[in-house]
Amino acid sequence: MISRIDLRGDAFPVNGIDRDLLPRAELDVEAALEKVRPICDDVHHRGTAALIDYAERFDGVKIDRVRVPAEAITKALAELDPAVRAALEESIRRARLVHREQRRTDTTVQVVPGGTVTERWVPVQRVGLYVPGGRSVYPSSVVMNVVPAQEAGVPSMAVASPPQADFGGLPHPTILAACALLGVDEVYAAGGAQAVAMFAYGTDECRPVNMVTGPGNIWVAAAKRLLKGRIGIDAEAGPTEIAVLADGTADPVHVAADLISQAEHDPLAASVLVTDSEELASAVEKELAVQVAATKHVDDRIVPALGGRQSGIVLVDGIEQGLEVVDAYGAEHLEIQTADAAAVAARVRNAGAIFVGPYSPVSLGDYAAGSNHVLPTGGCACHSSGLSVQSFLRGIHVVDYTREALADVAGHVVTLAEAEDLPAHGAAVKARFDWKVPDGK
Numbered sequence: 001m002i003s004r005i006d007l008r009g010d011a012f013p014v015n016g017i018d019r020d021l022l023p024r025a026e027l028d029v030e031a032a033l034e035k036v037r038p039i040c041d042d043v044h045h046r047g048t049a050a051l052i053d054y055a056e057r058f059d060g061v062k063i064d065r066v067r068v069p070a071e072a073i074t075k076a077l078a079e080l081d082p083a084v085r086a087a088l089e090e091s092i093r094r095a096r097l098v099h100r101e102q103r104r105t106d107t108t109v110q111v112v113p114g115g116t117v118t119e120r121w122v123p124v125q126r127v128g129l130y131v132p133g134g135r136s137v138y139p140s141s142v143v144m145n146v147v148p149a150q151e152a153g154v155p156s157m158a159v160a161s162p163p164q165a166d167f168g169g170l171p172h173p174t175i176l177a178a179c180a181l182l183g184v185d186e187v188y189a190a191g192g193a194q195a196v197a198m199f200a201y202g203t204d205e206c207r208p209v210n211m212v213t214g215p216g217n218i219w220v221a222a223a224k225r226l227l228k229g230r231i232g233i234d235a236e237a238g239p240t241e242i243a244v245l246a247d248g249t250a251d252p253v254h255v256a257a258d259l260i261s262q263a264e265h266d267p268l269a270a271s272v273l274v275t276d277s278e279e280l281a282s283a284v285e286k287e288l289a290v291q292v293a294a295t296k297h298v299d300d301r302i303v304p305a306l307g308g309r310q311s312g313i314v315l316v317d318g319i320e321q322g323l324e325v326v327d328a329y330g331a332e333h334l335e336i337q338t339a340d341a342a343a344v345a346a347r348v349r350n351a352g353a354i355f356v357g358p359y360s361p362v363s364l365g366d367y368a369a370g371s372n373h374v375l376p377t378g379g380c381a382c383h384s385s386g387l388s389v390q391s392f393l394r395g396i397h398v399v400d401y402t403r404e405a406l407a408d409v410a411g412h413v414v415t416l417a418e419a420e421d422l423p424a425h426g427a428a429v430k431a432r433f434d435w436k437v438p439d440g441k
Helices: 029-046 046-061 070-078 082-100 138-150 173-181 192-201 218-227 251-261 280-295 298-307 321-328 341-347 362-367 405-418 423-428
Strands: 005-006 105-110 115-123 127-131 156-161 185-187 212-213 241-246 271-277 311-315 333-337 353-356 393-401
Touching: 029 046, 029 192, 029 218, 046 192, 046 405, 070 173, 070 333, 082 173, 105 405, 115 405, 127 138, 127 192, 138 156, 138 173, 156 173, 156 192, 156 341, 173 185, 192 212, 241 251, 241 321, 251 271, 251 280, 251 298, 251 333, 251 362, 271 280, 271 298, 271 321, 280 311, 333 341, 333 362, 341 353, 353 362, 405 423
Parallel strands: 005 311, 127 156, 127 212, 156 185, 241 271, 241 333, 271 311, 333 353
Antiparallel strands: 105 115, 115 393
């Protein structure tokens, strides 16, 4: 069901791990670009009419408007299962606790007497938040997108989620209910690349946004890449990933369950175990067979995901090598199930989020840990972070110098301007003074 990669002994690269040695889904965003380009151009030029056509073509539903009526959002919350409502409210409460502490404060530094630089943190004016549809319903992604944007102080936000034939062309009612709980009343029944284009260019129903965030399929990722620059983006999210770094102390029942939990998202989902224990590897393989047989989404998602090239068990000689492997892999979600797990976790450099010990499964982070589950995939954790309040803030430097403070450094400015062969830069400083700037000043 799941393959093995043996990096023990001489098989371990002496010059470090090449990430191409490790399991990874094949995801050709470049190829998808050429397919989403005409869709985005069409939305740019035809707006809502194009979105209505694509809803019928891609989602199999006829709609006459894209913006969801306010009464539909209110109705969805009123009809929401009380247990689901309570769970969402607790998820929101915990997410707010964590994200509120991420707020930035303005700082002012006095560089010299009369010369200050202030860094102001200003939220993006308007954001588009994408919530996937399709194989599953993700009200948790509403929470993970909206809460950090709200805590950052974003004044205007809109949510887009694909129209559903089973619900009269509206997004799933649980998505709408989650929006209502969070006070978001601007929601659009639009999915895929066309939703990103709607946000980027605007339509008669939807004003354009400054930034688009949220996970999605390859078409969403390709549209983000295509339109990046016109809009800011969080990341080009690919299929979900879990890596588990475990030793012989780990419980194979837990490890197998956690690998399966990510495999049920998508046939391209990646589930990777890195271990120095062949006994654990064998026990996990046996548990996978047992647990997969007893779960849902077996043939269409879990078996293809676990059996695909993106998943596998990586055998290493020790936890030191295991750390090298997981840092090279840069997992979206990384579980540490080893002896002294907290100390091992503290040494990890590349991961979207780290889950420490046997009672911090990825599922907890997906819903109710308080952390964010919109995380970098495809190895991008080596340079990118998950969604946070910081994602929605821009740092602006405010420079405030007096005449005296400028005079004190003017000579250096002129010297550097001339060294770069930009004399007009220096002249802009000299123009402020009717005296010669002293040499070296």
